[in-house]
Amino acid sequence: MKKFAFLGAAVAMLAGGCGQSSKPAGSGGATNQASEPSPLTAPVDYLGAVGKAKQTAIKTVDTASINQAIQMFHVEHGRYPKSLDELVEEKYLPRIPDAPYGMKIEYDAQTGKVRVVKQ
Numbered sequence: 001m002k003k004f005a006f007l008g009a010a011v012a013m014l015a016g017g018c019g020q021s022s023k024p025a026g027s028g029g030a031t032n033q034a035s036e037p038s039p040l041t042a043p044v045d046y047l048g049a050v051g052k053a054k055q056t057a058i059k060t061v062d063t064a065s066i067n068q069a070i071q072m073f074h075v076e077h078g079r080y081p082k083s084l085d086e087l088v089e090e091k092y093l094p095r096i097p098d099a100p101y102g103m104k105i106e107y108d109a110q111t112g113k114v115r116v117v118k119q
Contacts, residue, residue, distance in 0.1 A: 062097040067114055069087045070092075071112075073086075
């Protein structure tokens with residue numbers, strides 16, 4: 001009978017967590033709602049992450065294709081194009097890709113560098 005009483009007490013202590021808090025030391029008991037995931041906001045958090053990932057992927061693919069066209073132009077002409085429109089005129093690109101929403105494509109003709117930046 002003592003075994004069952006001891007086993008019951010051990011289970012109760014494990015289930016109750018021995019009364020200790022899992023908060024890190026120095027937290028002062030305050031919780032940071034923004035950093036802790038919540039089941040209620042999970043769908044919104046997921047959609048936000050998907051939107052950011054899509055925008056990043058579009059930026060990467062677009063800048064990669066533009067950079068490749070710039071390098072091909074540079075090899076053949078010995079200079080960087082004066083503008084991105086010159087890449088289209090010389091048939092290195094079918095068209096200049098659209099920047100993601102809220103962004104714009106910046107081109108530096110001196111260095112041949114393309115960046116996607118916020119407007």
